[in-house]
Amino acid sequence: MAGYIHYLGAGLLAVNFILCGLAVFVGISALKKEPQAAKKILLLGGRRAIFSAMAISIASFVLLIAAFIGDDFSVAAVTQYSSTKLPFLYKLSAAWTCSAGSLLLWSVCTFICFTMWLISPGTSKNIRFNNIALSVGSAVCLGFSALLLFSARPFASSSAAVNNGTGLNPLLQNLWNIVHPPILFIGYSAFLIPFVIIITAVFADVINETAIYKQLRRWLLFGICFLTLGIATGARWSYIELGWGGYWAWDPVENMSLLPWLAAVAALHCLTGVSITDKFRFWAVVLMPVPFVLCLVATFVTRSGILQSLHSFGQSESYPVLLVFIGCCFLAWLICVIRSAKIITVRPSEPNTLILKKRNMLFWMIIIFVFTAAVIGVATLWPIISPAFAGSNFKTVLTRDFYDRVVSIVGILAAFLVGLAAVADFQRRSGFILKSASCCGIGLVCAYIVYKNGNNTPLLSLACGICTFSFFAILIAPWDSSNGIGKIGSNISHLGLLLLVVAAGFSSKELTAQTQLDKGKIMILGDKYEFVYDSFKQQSADGINQAGPEIIVKKDGLPKKLWPHNNVYPNGQNTSESAVYTNLFEDVYIVFDGITEHGSIIIDVKLKPMMLWLWISLLLITAGTAMAIFGGRKKSICNEVVFE
Numbered sequence: 144m145a146g147y148i149h150y151l152g153a154g155l156l157a158v159n160f161i162l163c164g165l166a167v168f169v170g171i172s173a174l175k176k177e178p179q180a181a182k183k184i185l186l187l188g189g190r191r192a193i194f195s196a197m198a199i200s201i202a203s204f205v206l207l208i209a210a211f212i213g214d215d216f217s218v219a220a221v222t223q224y225s226s227t228k229l230p231f232l233y234k235l236s237a238a239w240t241c242s243a244g245s246l247l248l249w250s251v252c253t254f255i256c257f258t259m260w261l262i263s264p265g266t267s268k269n270i271r272f273n274n275i276a277l278s279v280g281s282a283v284c285l286g287f288s289a290l291l292l293f294s295a296r297p298f299a300s301s302s303a304a305v306n307n308g309t310g311l312n313p314l315l316q317n318l319w320n321i322v323h324p325p326i327l328f329i330g331y332s333a334f335l336i337p338f339v340i341i342i343t344a345v346f347a348d349v350i351n352e353t354a355i356y357k358q359l360r361r362w363l364l365f366g367i368c369f370l371t372l373g374i375a376t377g378a379r380w381s382y383i384e385l386g387w388g389g390y391w392a393w394d395p396v397e398n399m400s401l402l403p404w405l406a407a408v409a410a411l412h413c414l415t416g417v418s419i420t421d422k423f424r425f426w427a428v429v430l431m432p433v434p435f436v437l438c439l440v441a442t443f444v445t446r447s448g449i450l451q452s453l454h455s456f457g458q459s460e461s462y463p464v465l466l467v468f469i470g471c472c473f474l475a476w477l478i479c480v481i482r483s484a485k486i487i488t489v490r491p492s493e494p495n496t497l498i499l500k501k502r503n504m505l506f507w508m509i510i511i512f513v514f515t516a517a518v519i520g521v522a523t524l525w526p527i528i529s530p531a532f533a534g535s536n537f538k539t540v541l542t543r544d545f546y547d548r549v550v551s552i553v554g555i556l557a558a559f560l561v562g563l564a565a566v567a568d569f570q571r572r573s574g575f576i577l578k579s580a581s582c583c584g585i586g587l588v589c590a591y592i593v594y595k596n597g598n599n600t601p602l603l604s605l606a607c608g609i610c611t612f613s614f615f616a617i618l619i620a621p622w623d624s625s626n627g628i629g630k631i632g633s634n635i636s637h638l639g640l641l642l643l644v645v646a647a648g649f650s651s652k653e654l655t656a657q658t659q660l661d662k663g664k665i666m667i668l669g670d671k672y673e674f675v676y677d678s679f680k681q682q683s684a685d686g687i688n689q690a691g692p693e694i695i696v697k698k699d700g701l702p703k704k705l706w707p708h709n710n711v712y713p714n715g716q717n718t719s720e721s722a723v724y725t726n727l728f729e730d731v732y733i734v735f736d737g738i739t740e741h742g743s744i745i746i747d748v749k750l751k752p753m754m755l756w757l758w759i760s761l762l763l764i765t766a767g768t769a770m771a772i773f774g775g776r777k778k779s780i781c782n783e784v785v786f787e
Contacts, residue, residue: 148210149218152298155203160292162196163285165189170278174271182270189277190261196284197254204238204251207297211238216308219301220244226308228686228713236321237311242446243297245324249442250287252325252332257284260336260362269349276343279475283335286468294464313710313718319380327373327400331442333366334403334435337410338472341431345479350428351488356417359431361772363411366434368768370404375761382754383723395450398523399441402516403434409512410434416505421489423502426509428483432476439469450526504564508557515553522546547651548602554644555606561637562613565620578619586612603648610641629774632767639763646757654750657736659743660692669750672731673697676744680706686713689720691735692744696724707735707746730754 169189173182210218211225211234224241225234239248257280291297337359344350377397410430416423444450447462521528522543566582569575590608593599599607617634658666660676667673674694681690691708705722712718724731729752736745 147217148206148215149298149300152203152206152210152218153292153296155199155206156288156292156298159196159199159203160285160288162192162199163281163288166192166196166281167278167285170274170281173274174278179270182274186270186274186277189274189281193254193261193277193281193284194258196288197258200247200251200254203297204247207244207247208235208238210298211235214308217301219299220297221308222301223309224311226310226714228307229311230316230685232318232321233311233316236315236324239324239328240311240315240320241297243291243295243299245328246287246295246442247291247297248325249328249331250284250291252328253287253335254284256329256332256335257339260339269347272343272347272349275347276339279342280335280339283339283472286471290464290468310712310714310716313712313716314384317380317384319376319383323373323376323380326369326376330366330368330370330373331403331435331438333362333369334407334438336362337366338432338435338476341428342475342479345428345483345486348486350483350486351424356414356427359427360411360414363407363414363431363434364768364772367404367407367411368765368772370400370407371761371765371768374400374404375758375765378761379758383721395523396441396445398519399437399444402441402520403437405512405516405519406430406437407434409509409516412505412509412512416502416509419502419505423505424489425483425487428487429480430509430513432472432479436469436472436476439465439472443469444523450523501564501567504560504567508560511553511557511560515550518546518549518553551602551606551648554647555602555609558606558613558641558644559609561640562609562616565613565616568620579616582612582616582619585615599652603652606644606648610645613641614638629771632770632772632774634767635770636764636767639760639765639767642756642760642763646753646760649753650751650757652752655747656749657745657747659739659745661743666748668748671698672750674733674746674748677704679744680708687711691720692746694722694733694746696731696733703731705731705733707733709735725755727755728752 166189169185169192173185173189207218207220209215210221212231214221214225214227214234216222220241220243221237224237224244229237238244261277261280340355340358340362341350344352344355349355374397377400381394381397410427410433413423413427413430417427443462443465446465562582566579569578586608589611590604593607594601594604617637654669656666656668660666660674662676662678665673665675674696677693677695679690680693681688683689688711689708690711691706694705694707696703696705703724705724707722708720710718710720719734719736722733729750732749732751734747736747738744
């Protein structure tokens with residue numbers, strides 16, 4: 144089959160495009176047909192077309208993987224991103240590391256998610272709803288098919304004869320980068336379902352039915368769970384591989400992946416609000432389709448070359464078609480919003496005599512997430528926006544430090560609202576004043592201790608105090624056993640958020656030093672760390688020449704040997720491999736920068752506090768969200784629901 148894969152692959156993509164177009168046509172045609180029996184027959188035919196398109200989509204991706212594993216250099220993507228000397232695992236990951244391959248993977252995940260939803264037991268029995276849903280979802284799948292067939296062209300043939308291939312970028316030859324893209328694209332794809340459900344419900348005039356909102360929650364949680372894990376694995380790859388010692392640096396690709404996460408969490412809180420009062424219904428409709436649109440925007444930023452990023456593919460040929468695709472989805476969302484404003488009915492809310500109303504906390508939590516997304520979006524696109532403010536003070540005021548402070552403040556506010564929501568549960572039981580005062584007192588004591596020790600800023604001390612208050616409020620808040628695992632998962636996610644705010648605050652207090660060391664010499668950083676240049680180590684593995692100094696790190700008399708080094712690959716590429724030592728309270732991060740003409744080594748050393756806890760916080764958010772997917776909900780007294 145080698146040498147013919149590009150023909151077979153292009154043929155599969157063409158068949159996939161035809162089947163998606165057929166599903167769209169059938170779905171629209173069924174809306175005009177009578178009687179109901181004819182509509183059901185057409186609906187069944189459209190679904191079979193989508194199921195077949197899903198199978199062909201999977202087959203095309205398997206074919207691309209086979210081309211990479213089999214070193215079929217007749218395919219341009221294999222020539223550019225693989226080589227005969229590349230290890231098997233990296234050949235496998237190269238299939239979705241290349242620009243066209245990653246789009247194909249996202250397409251496959253989208254087909255699978257849409258198919259799973261079509262056959263799920265909770266799907267509506269309304270024939271009109273199902274036909275519109277088939278049309279909308281199939282149209283999105285058709286957009287992906289057109290993007291792959293006419294623009295990205297993952298099976299494009301190579302124009303030159305190649306024997307070995309260029310090889311995968313060394314920075315991408317990392318285990319974290321193997322798992323990062325698939326997990327991220329599963330999260331992206333899951334957001335298609337809320338997009339389809341909301342647009343369908345608006346045009347099918349069933350947006351006021353409660354059953355519609357019950358379908359949305361699990362798909363939102365599913366997308367948030369995988370997107371959180373995808374962001375975490377990508378951040379871990381950045382932290383280890385790129386050598387800057389950071390996990391988040393206002394990098395366009397990283398930040399654009401965060402925007403749909405923030406929008407999805409805001410939409411999830413809107414769903415909780417809908418079960419409390421109808422006033423949230425319109426905002427739920429507005430926010431539900433947004434995460435999927437933002438996922439497309441993030442993909443556009445990655446492939447358009449409009450912003451410089453270490454993660455981007457540069458300017459690819461697919462970006463104009465992708466821009467049209469985004470425009471169509473945005474237009475569908477806009478029409479949906481305008482139409483829903485006219486048809487959504489809002490029933491009067493029942494009076495609530497509780498002092499702390501969760502509906503108000505939910506409202507402000509939604510505002511915080513949307514505002515944070517707006518701030519990060521502006522910060523990311525600032526290189527494009529800033530020329531419009533030439534000569535204005537805004538250009539100098541809106542720096543990265545400014546955005547860091549804003550995000551820190553909104554993180555503290557979110558943590559405070561989480562605590563208030565837990566305190567609101569105290570009102571239903573005895574001891575409200577005592578429990579609330581105890582949580583506040585513990586928080587104040589914590590803030591005072593943090594401020595008086597370690598030269599911590601008032602903002603960081605406030606963050607620690609508020610997160611401590613919220614932590615204890617969550618632990619002692621009552622909860623209805625009927626909510627079961629869902630409530631436990633919600634609490635775990637909120638505890639992860641509190642830990643994230645604290646860990647991110649402390650990790651920004653890193654100590655940094657660049658120094659030259661002679662063999663046997665000592666450098667001291669911080670109060671307890673000693674760094675000794677012990678020896679210079681060189682070795683060769685899998686054709687990669689590795690060389691760097693062995694550094695003995697001592698703290699409280701306990702030595703640890705680290706080896707930061709440079710890798711020289713057979714194709715001449717050179718990368719720096721940092722050495723990281725993680726303990727309970729901080730990371731020691733060393734990068735080898737070179738050797739002076741006198742034989743001294745040059746190293747960058749960083750002490751980054753609380754990094755272990757930052758990774759743990761992301762795992763807690765992921766685990767809690769996964770548990771909440773399977774949790775039920777029930778209303779409690781005063782028409783309130785558990786805050787999730």
